[in-house]
Each structure stands twice: as structure tokens, then as C-alpha cells.
Amino acid sequence: MAKVQDSYYFDTFSACAEDACRAAHLLEAMMQNFQPANIRQELDEIHKIEHSADEKKHELQSVLVKAFITPIEREDIATLSGNIDDVIDKIEDVLQRIYCNNIQSIRPDALEMAQKVIQCCEEVKLLVKELADFKHSKTLHDHVVRINDLEEQGDRLFLASMRKLHKNCTDPIEVIAWREVYHYLESCMDACEHVADTVERVVMNNT
DSSP states (O other): OHHHHHHHHHHHHHHHHHHHHHHHHHHHHHHHTOOGGGHHHHHHHHHHHHHHHHHHHHHHHHHHHHOSSOSSOHHHHHHHHHHHHHHHHHHHHHHHHHHHTTOOSOOHHHHHHHHHHHHHHHHHHHHHHHHTTTTTOSSHHHHHHHHHHHHHHHHHHHHHHHHHHHHHOOOHHHHHHHHHHHHHHHHHHHHHHHHHHHHHHHHHHTO
8 A cells, every 4th residue: 555655646746747748838839829819718728737737736735644654755745746836837927927918929039948948847757757766766867967957058048038138129018028928937947947956855865
């Protein structure tokens, strides 16, 4: 029974990481085929993914409260669950900001950042999958390093995009609107790095 219970936590982490990937791909597709009139409906679509992940997180917390023995420290389980959920929340925030700021067309550098978010999320999915076998995994550390590298690439994209925005855009309202969108896109990648940092800490705390 203990083995089944152990598997539950890791399976839930993986399912939530899969939700993050779904949300990232959906965001990028919406930006790639951008139709301002459809944003309200698209917000509902991405919110369904976010809500599904929330339900998984709350169920995990309920199981955790009642559990007598856990495969890793309770605090680590709660923290990692929250970190993965934050990734999905940040992705939803990007589309909300595009909607609230009444964006009418997508800047190419924003699309490039969205594609980098996908890469980060896909790597998080692989990382979380390896966590179940963290004591023997030969690739877990490589995924952590890869996520850190992708986040650094995202930072460089963010700086270049902000520089270009302030250099070339003369409409102050557009500058303000896109500054927020860029910040939210960067936050998605930061959230992925937080997952990687937490996984590293989990491995240290439980070996």
C-alpha cells in the first residue's frame, strides 16, 4: 500500500507538469494565430487547464494531510506542488494581461519568448518524471541544468525585447502594455526555474 501511495505523489507531480505543458502550447498557439476577438473564449480554455491542475493540487494536499508516511518530506511535497501550480498560473496570467491591455497584434519577440516558455515547461515535465527515481536517476541533474540554461536564454530575450520596445515604440500606452506582457512571460520561465531549484533541494533533503 505504501508503494501505491508513494507513486500517487510523483504521478500527481507529473500530471500537473503535463498540464503546464498543455497551457504553454495553448498560449503559444493562440499568440501564433492571434485573433483579438477570440481572446475571451481562449481565456476560458486556458482556465480549464489551470482549474484542472488546481484540483489535482488540492487533492494531493488532502492526501498529504492524512498520510502517515511520505516518500519525501511533507514540506517538500507541498512546496513542489505549489511551484508546479505557479507555472500554470503564470502562463494563464500572460493571456489575461494580453486581454486586459487590449493587445491587437503580437510582437515577434513575444512569440519567441512564448516558444522559450514551452521549452522550459517540456524540460520541467522530464525533470519531474525523473524525480520518482531520484536516488538512481542519471539524467535528473541534466534537466535541472537545462532549465537553468533556458531561463538564462529567456532573460536575454527579455532584455533584448524590452530594449527594442523602448527604442522603437513611440506610443506610451503600447509600451506600458507590452512591458507587462514581457514581464509575465519572463515570470513563466522564472517559475520553471523555481521548480528545478526545488527539485534540487528535495534531492538534497531526502538522500
